[in-house]
Amino acid sequence: xxxxxxxxxxxxxxxxxxxxxxxxxxxxxxxxxxxxxxxxxxxxxxxxxxxxxxxxxxxxxxxxxxxxxxxxxxxxxxxxxxxxxxxxxxxxxxxxxxxxxxxxxxxxxxxxxxxxxxxxxxxxxxxxxxxxxxxxxxxxxxxxxxxxxxxxxxxxxxxxxxxxxxxxxxxxxxxxxxxxxxxxxxxxxxxxxxxxxxxxxxxxxxxxxxxxxxxxxxxxxxxxxxxxxxxxxxxxxxxxxxxxxxxxxxxxxxxxxxxxxxxxxxxxx
Ligand SMILES: *[C@@H]1O[C@H](CO)[C@@H](O)[C@H](O)[C@H]1NC(C)=O
Ligand SMILES: *[C@@H]1O[C@H](CO)[C@@H](O)[C@H](O)[C@H]1NC(C)=O
Ligand SMILES: *[C@@H]1O[C@H](CO)[C@@H](O)[C@H](O)[C@H]1NC(C)=O
Ligand SMILES: *[C@@H]1O[C@H](CO)[C@@H](O)[C@H](O)[C@H]1NC(C)=O
Ligand SMILES: *[C@@H]1O[C@H](CO)[C@@H](O)[C@H](O)[C@H]1NC(C)=O
Ligand SMILES: *[C@@H]1O[C@H](CO)[C@@H](O)[C@H](O)[C@H]1NC(C)=O
Ligand SMILES: *[C@@H]1O[C@H](CO)[C@@H](O)[C@H](O)[C@H]1NC(C)=O
Ligand SMILES: *[C@@H]1O[C@H](CO)[C@@H](O)[C@H](O)[C@H]1NC(C)=O
Numbered sequence: 602x603x604x605x606x607x608x609x610x611x612x613x614x615x616x617x618x619x620x621x622x623x624x625x626x627x628x629x630x631x632x633x634x635x636x637x638x639x640x641x642x643x644x645x646x647x648x649x650x651x652x653x654x655x656x657x658x659x660x661x662x663x664x665x666x667x668x669x670x671x672x673x674x675x676x677x678x679x680x681x682x683x684x685x686x687x688x689x690x691x692x693x694x695x696x697x698x699x700x701x702x703x704x705x706x707x708x709x710x711x712x713x714x715x716x717x718x719x720x721x722x723x724x725x726x727x728x729x730x731x732x733x734x735x736x737x738x739x740x741x742x743x744x745x746x747x748x749x750x751x752x753x754x755x756x757x758x759x760x761x762x763x764x765x766x767x768x769x770x771x772x773x774x775x776x777x778x779x780x781x782x783x784x785x786x787x788x789x790x791x792x793x794x795x796x797x798x799x800x801x802x803x804x805x806x807x808x809x810x811x812x813x814x815x816x817x818x819x820x821x822x823x824x825x826x827x828x829x830x831x832x833x834x835x836x837x838x839x840x841x842x843x844x845x846x847x848x849x850x851x852x853x854x855x856x857x858x859x860x861x862x863x864x865x866x867x868x869x870x
Contacts, residue, residue, distance in 0.1 A: 636850065641673035642677035653671065656720075686705070687778040688704055710812060710853060715786050735767070737766050738780060741781060745780075751763075833862075836849040839856070
């Protein structure tokens with residue numbers, strides 16, 4: 602090879618490498634045609650979320666974190682299953698990696714009665730700073746008399762059983778440990794939805810229903826487990842139904858075990 606063509610060859614290699622790396626640095630853009638953006642109602646669904654009913658290829662590789670598979674209902678509502686319960690996803694904010702969830706069971710209830718604490722287990726999710734926890738005490742037979750019960754939970758055939766709501770943590774001062782209640786459930790709501798009512802007499806009692814129906818916010822953690830390596834190599838972390846393992850989907854359509862960079866770096870050495 603003559604010298605100019607050698608230079609050209611070297612230059613083109615450098616160009617290929619830099620363009621690959623430039624592409625790699627943008628890991629959040631769902632540009633791969635293998636992982637297209639889907640719409641469920643007004644919710645845009647893309648990496649790290651994916652729609653369960655859509656397989657992207659014959660090998661059943663899903664475009665997203667294993668536990669972030671969503672369902673799109675017949676009425677175009679987005680649904681996620683957490684270990685504790687099933688929730689509507691009412692918002693996904695890809696800029697600050699947060700999702701808003703609403704308990705599916707309570708939306709139709711006039712007086713929302715949440716049954717379960719939210720359990721995140723070891724999912725790459727955490728409660729947002731935008732949340733505030735409310736503590737509900739249901740059907741108490743022993744309670745302080747100076748506290749106003751939630752009117753809409755009083756049942757006519759047993760008016761002695763009363764239910765209460767407090768900002769979580771406030772109960773300690775009142776000695777709620779001595780209450781005798783059938784159930785204690787901690788419910789996260791958006792702090793903005795209740796800040797006007799906290800501390801006002803009867804405020805929470807009348808307004809918690811609307812706040813609970815607005816849901817709560819969770820942040821998702823980027824670079825989950827093995828996905829970090831894949832994401833840093835410019836790929837999408839996927840999930841293989843067959844092996845029940847995470848995989849890495851590269852821009853060129855290849856599905857690799859962990860990293861889209863591997864082949865490139867050995868070639869570079
Ligand atoms: C990734 O690319 C998309 C468009 O291709 C762009 O809108 C977005 O800002 C980029 N993100 C980063 C982090 O560079
Ligand atoms: C759900 O969305 C699809 C696609 O936008 C639309 O064709 C369909 O009519 C919607 N269904 C309902 C029940 O709104
Ligand atoms: C989330 O993003 C919105 C705008 O996209 C912004 O107004 C809001 O403050 C952000 N929240 C957090 C907790 O960063
Ligand atoms: C609300 O409760 C959850 C679960 O116990 C906890 O992880 C979270 O930190 C609490 N949030 C606040 C604002 O106290
Ligand atoms: C309280 O107990 C009654 C009778 O068992 C039941 O019908 C009602 O749903 C309970 N209320 C709450 C808020 O759990
Ligand atoms: C919900 O969490 C609270 C506080 O962590 C706990 O005291 C209560 O027993 C839990 N309730 C249920 C139904 O698991
Ligand atoms: C999943 O992948 C890890 C490492 O990539 C491997 O150690 C493990 O055996 C795999 N599990 C299955 C069920 O294939
Ligand atoms: C796609 O890229 C990956 C990672 O760079 C590489 O291992 C694979 O061989 C490529 N596949 C094709 C079909 O070019």
